[in-house]
Amino acid sequence: MLDIRFIKDNLEAVRQNIRDRYMDADVDLLISLYDKKNALLRELEESRRCRNENAQAMKSNLSKEERSIRIEEGKRLKETIARLEAELQEVEAAFAEELAKIPNMAHPQAPRGKEDKDNLEVKRVGSPTQFSFPPKDHVELGQSLDILDLDTATKVSGTKFYYLKNEGTILELALVRYALDMLSKHGFTLMTTPDIAKTEILEGIGFNPRGAESNVYTLEGEGTCLIGTAEITLGGYHSDSILEKDQLPIRYAGLSHCFRREAGAAGQFSKGLYRVHQFTKVEMFVYCLPEESEAIHEELRSIEEEIFSSLDIPFRVVETCTGDLGAPAYRKWDLEAWMPGRNNGEWGEITSTSNCTDYQARRLNVRYRDKDGKNRFVHMLNGTAIACSRAIIAILENHQQADGSVRIPKALVPYCGFDLIQPRHV
Secondary structure, eight states, X not given: OOOHHHHHHTHHHXXXXXXXXXXXXXXXXXXXXXXXXXXHHHHHHHHHHHHHHHHHHHTSOOOHHHHHHHHHHHHHHHHHHHHHHHHHHHHHHHHHHHHXXXXXXXXXXXXXXXXGGGOEEEEEESOOOOOXXXXXXXHHHHHHTTOEEHHHHHHHTOTTOOEEOTHHHHHHHHHHHHHHHHHHHTTOEEEEOOSEEEHHHHHHHTOOOSSTTOOSOEETTTTEEEOSSHHHHHHTTTTTEEEEGGGOSEEEEEEEEEEOOOXXXXXXXXXXXXXXXXXXXXXXXXXXXXXXXXXXHHHHHHHHHHHHHXXXXXXXXXXXXXXXXXXXXXXXXXXXXXXXXXXTSEEEXXXXXXXXXXXXXXXXXEEEEOTTSOEEEOEEEEEEEEEHHHHHHHHHHHSBOTTSOEEOOGGGHHHHSOSEEOOOOO
């Protein structure tokens, strides 16, 4: 969340940022609730002071009439305090709800736009793969190689689930281990995180666990949810903590399953493995000093580029427009791989990395102690190292051969133990 003092001091900038993000938030209502909350606090404190004075007076020698007056005054103050406390609780809840709707400020260079078509391409690595034969998409390849089974998964679990088989299973594990080895070399602490998190942690990170628009599976009656990304569990790791300045930056690499409802996500762009309800991912997460976050954001992007360059996948880097940032992100980049089987060849998102500044840290109460002994909020960043399902799409479609086989990228061969997947089904 944003600091309410920042909002009050920058009202028009905050309003414009909400418009730029095409989000629904009422700054005027927020300020009205903030002022009402403070007025109630002052009134409550004054009533409590009067109650204490009245109680002290009751201890002195009073006449019967004076004591009776003090008793009545005590009853009145008790009723007033109870009313004010109930009203304050209600106003504080409404204030917190409205404050949570205010998005983070966007980076000045973030493209202004409403949806992904307004994202700005900033870099391209490699060229779209050319073939001397009609290329297949990853679904057809996966079936002919006997490494992907969507039909049985639909029977067993429902749509948007899948079985990986044979070399497909090994390929996923190879991608995970390859990403973890690379991140270890970059100084990340490797972690396997829980696949479940408390609702308040999801809300702190910026996920909406409730309502029709939620992309999260809620566990009924548990106060918990299945995580959509290890960003949630890694971001919650230091919630309600005060870190020492010399601990920062802290770099975590989290391996987890990810669960997403993907409600309404249908059509050709969701085909096969591209948009599924469950997948495996290695996530990067960093806690750092505010003055470090922009440089570390560049570092996370460069690691993503290093991974996919080494896998011989053509990709481009796009800067995400304001309307597609989501509430927590200050700035975000996506890597989009060339996917030959996607609508006869298109770019498809494979990673993203976001600088969320202190927006999540304020919600989760993650601070550091500066050199003067003052507690300040850290900056928090996240980035995808490998989302296995989409990485597999890119590998299958870009490294397919004329005979229907798929070549394994050289960097993965030591992890897979084979350099080619041969077709089993025609």
